[in-house]
Amino acid sequence: METFKIVHNRKNTRSVKWDLVKELFSSEDVLPMWVADMDFQAPEAVNQALMERAKHGIYGYTVIDSDVKDAIVNWNERRHNWKIKSDWLSFSPGVVTTLHMAIQALTEPEDSILIQTPVYTPFYKVIEAHNRKVIKNPLILEDNKYKIDFVDFEDKLKTGIKAFILCSPHNPVGRVWTKDELEEMARLCEKHDVLIFSDEIHGDLSFPNQHHIPIASISEEIAQRTVTFMAPSKTFNLAGLQASYAVTSNKELRDKLDKQLLNQGFHGLNIMGNTAIEAAYNYGEEWLDGLRAIIESNYYFVKEQLEKHSDLKVIQAEGTYLAWIDCSSLGLDSDGLKTFFSKEAKVGLNAGIDYGVEGKYFMRMNIACPHETLEEGVNRIIEAIHNR
Template sequence: MAADFESFPERKNTRSAKWDMVETLFGSKEVQPMWVADMDLTIADSIKQKLIERVEHGIFGYTLTDDTLHGHVKQWIYDQHQWEINKDWIVYSPGVIPTLHMAVLTQTKPGDKIVIQTPVYPPFYSIIESHDREIVKNPLVYENNRYTMDFDHLEDTFKQGVQAIILCNPHNPVGRVWTKEELEKLTALCLAYDVLILSDEIHADLIYSGNKHTPISSLSESVSQQTVTCLSPTKTFNLAGLQVSYAIIPNKRIRTEIQDAFKKYGITMVNTMGVTALEAAYTEGKDWLNGLLQLLETNRNLVVDAFADREEITAIRAEGTYLIWLDCTNMNLSHDDLKRFMQEEAKVGLNDGASFGEEGKGFMRINIASPTAYVQEGVNKILHALDQRKNK
């Protein structure tokens, strides 16, 4: 059965963070939510059927992650990214963020410096601060509606005694898929200054045509021994609520220390339904994913084209993820006034750019993982509000 990406599922009153917090976050039930990174799309029928079968079994005891599951992960990584991993390198957890917490906790010390490349996913800040480590920013360079890394500045930060970098690839929110050449420059510096790489690659399967995701750990044996790679099927297959992820950690010492930390805090298993969904996604989900990527490319192009002739807002052309970074700086509004414009005049609920760091002021993030008609509706509301403002 072909996937249905155009029917809109009813999500209100399902304890959906995206939908049932609209009034709390945006001040009105009339605001159209296009913020938090999950999809307004039903999951693949093949995954749904496996979950139904598991429910009908009727027993939800302690559930193992066994060699068969490891094999499915290994095969998926190879098929998607041509990276040959060892099953022993896999460490399961409830999510990428818990894994990053454990990596920071075990591989760095209080007071250590950790680099993030801003603007960036907000939890990166709290991961560092909650463990009494020091945030060191390596701001991305924004020119001609595209972001790049500032390698000279990055090396300057490394010279200060940085212990780790949290890499976001593909990058949330700016949508870059870092090229192999960019990653090679990054890893050369990390190896030279002995900087641990904590790589969040949760969006690795959501790549637009003309781009290629390179797992940073796949670049060389030396890099792999200095890298923790965090992955999950949850963004790819809209399974965030099932809380299942894994890290690939070739370095045995690092892997053991992170595993021991999970055990210390009582996190020794992932949930039954998450295991079921992961296996189904990686064995039967490829056709659904191909259809999703076509939809996302259509939606990405729709948003970029819609603002192409507008002076006020530029939609940065994402290379990966289903998140579009909107440059609203030409509106010449304070950031608070920009938020009010989106919420009260356009009546769309977007992610506040400033939540990604100081460098995000004047920007907003829009989620396009919805039926095309819904994305078009949200874009039209913004365009209409811009016209209304201009005609005042």
């Protein structure tokens, strides 16, 4: 699709990704390929819906009506074969916000919460912010692909884990968990009476031949102990509109979560977030299918080029738009890697150490950009390695 070839100038738009380059990387000539938003415009249907809403010119209090909820319900059934009900939905500005609320509502201070490292940085911060204990189940890197250490997983659950935060698909390693893997995690959580907080914000972004399975869709028993966090923000590049939702079929858990949201002053979504969810889920499917093909193509371009022209290894991925790069061949520690990529390669990536000590020799690259931008970033890295 032609829309994914256009290079948009995002500077001076208050973009975190582009307008904080000098502040974060100490130089304005660094190419930002870090924070997880895309350099693509949202689907035209979404932009048109937002402009039509703006034409009305009145931005009063708004409700999340049945049209918005039905769009969410229908999307999950079409895309993920998951039949949910509209009254299972809770809304907030973002997945991390809702995760904060769930931890406060459904766990107690000093409770232990399990995560699979290396993993999305806010997981650590959310757990620690509310005086809960971080327990790690490190993933195993084998044959250039990550897998779950189920022996360690169960050993950790046996210690009295209250909740497990699942990242599915996994950020930053790019795994789309198989049905067998999900069923085994679910079985063990049920066996040891552990709640599942499932971050599935990248669920729509599996590669074309992969299929994301919501863990709560596996069985009614698992659904009863699961809170699933989702949003159109990663899927359609709508993070700035601050619209996300949680799916909880267990009424007791959902009531506690909703009460916590209300206690913190969250009463719904803003007008534009409301509008965008409905338009994206009703009319964004063709755009998304085109995007997924572009992301897969971008991923294999990065993998082939870096592995052909350097000793870097790009970990095998099945989804997300984030490439996880093994930089151990450079012989640098985590600080050295940050310096090399920002000062020498002039490419702004996420430091792997930020996802846990298991990522100290890795960097994360955002590949959701036009090929022209991607090629420039890859060439800068290759040239810098050759000039060392």
